[in-house]
Amino acid sequence: xxxxxxxxxxxxxxxxxxxxxxxxxxxxxxxxxxxxxxxxxxxxxxxxxxxxxxxxxxxxxxxxxxxxxxxxxxxxxxxxxxxxxxxxxxxxxxxxxxxxxxxxxxxxxxxxxxxxxxxxxxxxxxxxxxxxxxxxxxxxxxxxxxxxxxxxxxxxxxxxx
Numbered sequence: 001x002x003x004x005x006x007x008x009x010x011x012x013x014x015x016x017x018x019x020x021x022x023x024x025x026x027x028x029x030x031x032x033x034x035x036x037x038x039x040x041x042x043x044x045x046x047x048x049x050x051x052x053x054x055x056x057x058x059x060x061x062x063x064x065x066x067x068x069x070x071x072x073x074x075x076x077x078x079x080x081x082x083x084x085x086x087x088x089x090x091x092x093x094x095x096x097x098x099x100x101x102x103x104x105x106x107x108x109x110x111x112x113x114x115x116x117x118x119x120x121x122x123x124x125x126x127x128x129x130x131x132x133x134x135x136x137x138x139x140x141x142x143x144x145x146x147x148x149x150x151x152x153x154x155x156x157x158x159x160x161x
Contacts, residue, residue: 010065012155013043025073036067042156046085059124063087089117112138113152129155
């Protein structure tokens, strides 16, 4: 099994159309930092950092991932960071939060998108996040390009290799 097929983490391309837009800019850039890798399978993989607050028996709790991707362009006018995503999951639904620019543990976090999770196995070790809807603050992060409720791309969740 290749690393891309068996990654332990959050496989999430964020929003493909946004990444393509940034890539089309003369000065557009996407920089990866920390526990994140590019993946042909799912765009990006944020590595699993902590699942101590997650109850696999019920498929509920908090999952923490490391890494950051920073998008820049328009000669400094565009800057968007997605850092250290956390998933709070309860009863088949959840909230994806990210660290603000300070990036301090638990500090300046905000809810980016609500989602629905569909588990692939009874052990709650693999699943897919669907219907990721931007919160108001999440929409603001994209500088008004997307409205509250606009969908981000689905994610793949794997907690074991």
